[in-house]
Amino acid sequence: MNNKEISQIFREIADMLEIQGGDFYRVNAYRRAADSIEHHPVALEELWKEGRLREVPRVGEAIAKKIDELLSTGQLGYYEELKEQVPDGVLSLLTIPGVGPKTAKLLHEKLGLASIPEVEHAAREERLRHLPGLRARSEEKILHGIEMLHRLSGRSLLGTALPIAQEIVERLRATSPAENIVPVGSLRRRKPTIGDIDILATTAKPTQVMSAFVKLSQVAEVLLQGDTKSTVILDNGLQVDLRVLSEERFGTLMQYFTGSKEHNVQLRILALDQGLSLSEYGYKKEDGTEITCPTEEEVYETIGLPWIPPEMREARGEIEAARAGKLPQLVTDGDIRGDFHVHTNYSDGVHTIEEMAQAAKAKGYDYILLTDHTRGLGVAGGMTPERVAEQRAEIKWVNEKLAPFRVLAGAEVEIRSNGTLDLPDEVLAEMDLVVAAIHSGLRQEREKITQRMLAAIRNPHVDIIAHPTGRLLGQREEIALDFEAVVREAAKTGTILEINAQPNRLDLDGAHVMRAIQEGVLLSIGTDAHHMDGLGLMPLGVAMARRGWAEAKDIANTMNWEDLKKKVKR
DNA sequence: GCCGTTTTCGGCCCGACTGTTTTCAGTCG
Numbered sequence: 001m002n003n004k005e006i007s008q009i010f011r012e013i014a015d016m017l018e019i020q021g022g023d024f025y026r027v028n029a030y031r032r033a034a035d036s037i038e039h040h041p042v043a044l045e046e047l048w049k050e051g052r053l054r055e056v057p058r059v060g061e062a063i064a065k066k067i068d069e070l071l072s073t074g075q076l077g078y079y080e081e082l083k084e085q086v087p088d089g090v091l092s093l094l095t096i097p098g099v100g101p102k103t104a105k106l107l108h109e110k111l112g113l114a115s116i117p118e119v120e121h122a123a124r125e126e127r128l129r130h131l132p133g134l135r136a137r138s139e140e141k142i143l144h145g146i147e148m149l150h151r152l153s154g155r156s157l158l159g160t161a162l163p164i165a166q167e168i169v170e171r172l173r174a175t176s177p178a179e180n181i182v183p184v185g186s187l188r189r190r191k192p193t194i195g196d197i198d199i200l201a202t203t204a205k206p207t208q209v210m211s212a213f214v215k216l217s218q219v220a221e222v223l224l225q226g227d228t229k230s231t232v233i234l235d236n237g238l239q240v241d242l243r244v245l246s247e248e249r250f251g252t253l254m255q256y257f258t259g260s261k262e263h264n265v266q267l268r269i270l271a272l273d274q275g276l277s278l279s280e281y282g283y284k285k286e287d288g289t290e291i292t293c294p295t296e297e298e299v300y301e302t303i304g305l306p307w308i309p310p311e312m313r314e315a316r317g318e319i320e321a322a323r324a325g326k327l328p329q330l331v332t333d334g335d336i337r338g339d340f341h342v343h344t345n346y347s348d349g350v351h352t353i354e355e356m357a358q359a360a361k362a363k364g365y366d367y368i369l370l371t372d373h374t375r376g377l378g379v380a381g382g383m384t385p386e387r388v389a390e391q392r393a394e395i396k397w398v399n400e401k402l403a404p405f406r407v408l409a410g411a412e413v414e415i416r417s418n419g420t421l422d423l424p425d426e427v428l429a430e431m432d433l434v435v436a437a438i439h440s441g442l443r444q445e446r447e448k449i450t451q452r453m454l455a456a457i458r459n460p461h462v463d464i465i466a467h468p469t470g471r472l473l474g475q476r477e478e479i480a481l482d483f484e485a486v487v488r489e490a491a492k493t494g495t496i497l498e499i500n501a502q503p504n505r506l507d508l509d510g511a512h513v514m515r516a517i518q519e520g521v522l523l524s525i526g527t528d529a530h531h532m533d534g535l536g537l538m539p540l541g542v543a544m545a546r547r548g549w550a551e552a553k554d555i556a557n558t559m560n561w562e563d564l565k566k567k568v569k570r
Numbered sequence: 571g572c573c574g575t576t577t578t579c580g581g582c583c584c585g586a587c588t589g590t591t592t593t594c595a596g597t598c599g
Contacts, residue, residue: 023571024582024583025571025572025582025583026571026572027571027582028571028582028583029571029572029582030571030573032571033571033572057572058571058572058573059572060571060572061571061572062572063571063572064573097597097598098588098596098597099597100596100598101596101597102595102596103596103597106574133589133590133591133595133596134590135589136591137588137589137590138588138589138590141588141589145576239571243589326574362586373599375584382584416585417585417586417587424583438597439598439599440584440585440586440587440599441586442586442587442598442599443585443587444587458577460589477599544578569589
């Protein structure tokens, strides 16, 4: 049993206890232990064999004993008991935005509802509004929440799909005679959410490649298996298409399947102007002769264009830019010098300052900016001014130890509902960089929430605005912000806007990045890491920057600290 | 249920919003 599976059981225990109205601290202790277990760098099975389970943070006597039972017997009596009391379907209701443990329990006990479709049906029949504490508005809210879920279902987060695609590519490379294996489609363009995974490969032995593909361990169901195309469903529900083709047409096929559709249409129109018809199989001249392209570069070259990076292929002017020789030199993973959004155990992060710094140093970074939550976000263990001072002392100590690597002192301060911050100015003034964010009062109307954001941007102590639009993919819409006003004010005051690399945020996304850059706003990329693993999300943030045509000069954390210090407003 | 350079017991859980209320419960971050 791996760490993820173990953590899942404790997470479910927490959910079930909460539905039963269990003690908040106890519920939270299970949840925090689950997080800690999931991201622990060493397999719990290993630690268990050596009797070292208690070394895992947030695993105490009781949870260690439960892990022991789980690993020795493959079962956990306590978990099984709870499952008898709380049906599976009731747990699934917690995934509906706006439905928490109390409502889930109510829906189950009073109406016998134990699945999302049942709740949706009952809500449409207006049966929820007669429950105690619920009225028509609550019913609408629940229906809206279910619609949000549906909207994402069928689509997966880029952060989920990308590692899976990369793993499949690696496995195929190792176990089959496939060459040139590449994921294409919206995944290659790095869209924040993707429908299914499309992979292309070239080979002289298609049958063997396909046979290796359908035998991958993640495959739950084979929908289609042929010599040119096979389709499978993975055990997590993702659909994967593999196309195998000959090498001479690889370029046009890759270009075609990468899309976007709109980009391809524009490309074909441009080709027609030059008397060429473009399809996935190649170019055709008016006299019927064919031009095949083994590489994508040749596809673009044939009609007089430089190769266009996939992230830009969204029909947002990239073809015009390419024709004019004005394609940007997009920022790359290698340009990044540090991470500007990092949590530690001073708030809701798992690891210590030194652990996070060591992990960042191992990635080749020059610095990280610590951005622990401040006191307003109490549930996240937000820092008081006293804790800020303690953290400062620890940073100094770590910096002495790890020099020239540098831990920058900062915080993720709360922008309160009136636009003020929840740490005093004199505390903020002492920090290297201050990140501010909205985490509550997300449903304020446009005028109010915009003014609130502008007030934070105007604060001379605020350097960066984190996850500016507040969206959570598949869970929550953006806040009602007037983004244009935010961009203008950021430009005017020299405030940096963040690209948050958390898979369910990816906020700002490409379109916002583009607008910000047009107005001369500087951006930063932060992973919002809550544990060492989380630092690895940086490429997702870089992908959003690239989708917005950002160059290295547009991204604050590609600069060295001394240069950047001169550029920020403080 | 976890945790401890003030503690082995008593903290940990804050603030805002929404929808249902007429003084509060539930949800969220």
